[in-house]
Amino acid sequence: MATRKKASTKEASTKRTPRRAATAKRPGRRAQNKAAIRKRIVTAALSLFQTKGFDATTTKAIARKAGIAEGTVFNYFRTKEDIALHFFEQEVDQAIASVRENPRLRKATLEEKLFALVHSQLEFLAPYEKFIGAAFIHALKPASPLGIFSHRAQELRHRYVGFVQELLDESLPKQRLSPLTFLAPEVFWIYYLGALLYWLHDSSPGKQNTLAFLDRSLAIGVSVLKQGKR
C-alpha cells in the first residue's frame, strides 16, 4: 500500500504539464499578462462559438468581443480551430488534474476513477454544449484541423490515453492481465467519444441518463477486464 502511494506521488510530480510547472515558479508580470489575454480570447471565442456557431465566427469578431486588435489574436492563435483545440486541451488537462489531485479518489475503485474523469470532462464542456455538438461534426471531417487525426489532436489523445493507462496500472494487478487490458486505454478514448455523443443527445433533466449510462457501462467494462484475468 505504502509503496503504491509513493509511486503515485512521484508520478504526479514528474508528469506535471509544463504550464503547471511555470505557474509553480510564479511567472512574471509579462507572462501573467499573456495568460490573461489568452484567457480573454478563449472566453470570447467560446461565447461566440456557442451563440453564433463555429463556422460563422470569424477571428475579427473574436478580437472585437475580447476587446483587442485582430493582429493580437494571431500572436496567440493561428486560427479559430487552434482556439477550439486549446479549449479541448484544457478540458483534458483539468479532468486529469481533478482525478489525480482529488484525495477522495486515492482509494477509489477503477470504475469510480474513470467515472470521475469522464464526468469532470463533461462538466467542463457543459456550458458550451451547442458548440461541442458542432465541433463533434467538424472533427469527423478528415481534413479538419480539429479532426481526430490532426497532429495536435493526436497529441491530446496520447496524453489522455496515457493517463487512463496509469489508472489501469494502479488498479489492476499486474500478473495475469487480460490481453484486453493492453487495448483498454485506446478503447477508452473511443468510449469517451461515444459517451460524449450520448451526453449531447441526452434530454433528460440534469442529464440523469448520462450518469446512469456512465455508471453502468463502466461497471460492465471494468468487470470484463477483471474477468479476463481469471
Next chain:
Amino acid sequence: MSSQKNTTTGRALSMASMGAGIAGSYVSYLLQRAFLGEAEGKIKLKSTHVRAARRMAEQMHALRGPAMKLGQMLSLQTGFLPDEVLAELATLQMEAPGMHPSLVRVQVKGSLGRDPEEIFKQFTAEPFAAASLGQVHHAVTREGQRVAVKIQYPGIRRAIENDFTLFRTFSKPAQASGHLPKSAIDEIEKQIIAETDYQREADNIEFFADRLAPLSFVKIPHVFREYTSDKVLTMSLMSGQHLEDFLAQRPSQRLRSQLGAHLFELFHFQVYEVKALHADPHWGNYLFNDDAGISLVDFGCVKYLSPEAAAYLRCVCLYPGSTSSADFRRLLETYYEQAGEKLLPGARRALIGFAESFYRKVYPPNPGNNHIFDFSDNAFLRDFLRESKNLFRTKGVITEFIFLARAEMGLYQTLHRLRARVPTSEIVRKYL
C-alpha cells in the same frame, strides 16, 4: 435527421445507438448484475420442471424491481411460482444499483446544488442501507442532528418507464386474454413511478406523521425539507432494528406478540381510519424497538384507498352473518358497482370462498373472550395464498386491491416470522 427521428425505426435505431440497453432499462441492470458475477453462484441452470420454477423464483429475487411486483401478480393468476416464494416476494425490496461516492456526490450536487460535505457537518460516503431505488447515508446536519439521507440512482424513472413500454408490448396476448388487464399494469406502473419522486415521499411522511399520531407505538421520521429534493430525501435517523437482527436477539414471546399486535393494529388503523396504506411491506421498512415500538422508515409506496373501498372493507371484515346470504352478496355487488366493475359469478364465488376459509378463521366475527390468533402455524398463510390465487384467477380483481393484497401478504408474512399471538378480532373491532 429529424424525419428519421420521428419514425419508429428511427427511434429504435437512435435508442440502440445511444446505448439505451445499458442505461435505459432497469431490467437490463438486473440481468447484467446476474450475469457479471455477483449473483453468479445462485443462478444455475437446472433441468427438471420444479427446479425450473425455483430457478425462476431465484431470478425474481435477483429482479427486485418492477418485474418483481408484476411477477408477483402474474403468479397469483397463473401459479407459476411456488407459494413460499410468492409470499416472500411481498417482503422484498425494489433494489437499485449501488452508487460509488463520486456518483453520490454528483447526484446530491445536481439535486441540491452543493456537495454533501458542504451541506452537512458530516457525511458518510459509504451507505448504511439500501433503499427502494437508491441508498441511504448517515449524516449530521449543521445544527448537529443525526439524519438519514436517501439518494436515488440516476435516471431510474426513465428506466422503469422504458421497461413498462417493453413489457406492454410483450404482454399483449395476456392483455387480450384478460389475464393481465391493462388497468392493472397501469396501476402498478403508476405506483412504481410515484416512488421515484422523493418530494412526494416527503409529503407522504408528513401525512402519516399527522394521521398516525393516535398510535403512540408508531414512530415516524421528521423530514428536513431544506435538504430534500425529488432525488434526495433527508429525514431524522430512526431507532430500532430490522426484523432479522431483532429476531436474532431471541426476543420473548411477550415482546413478539406485542409487536405483532402493534403491526396488526397499524395495518387496520391505516385501512379504516387513515384510508391510506404504507403499502410496501418489505422488512427494511420497519424497525423494531425493545419497547414494542415500531419505526416506519420508507414511504415511497403509499396506496390511498377510496372511501368506498374503506367502507366496504369495514363491512366485510367481521361480517357477522352467513357469507352465503343475499345480504353479503349485495355488499360485494355494491362495492364492485361503485368501482365501475361487474361482479362476475366466478369472482363472487372466490370472494365468498376467501371470506369463508380465510377471514372467518383469522378474524372470527363472534370470538369467545380472549380469542387469540396464533400466526406461528403457517397453515393460515397457505390459506391466504390459495384464496388469493383463486380470486386473481377469476380476472375479477379490482385494481385498487393489487397493492392492498401485497401489503396484507407482507403483514401476515411478518406476523408469521414473529410467531406472534394476536387478538385479531378485538383489535379490528376498535375501528369498525
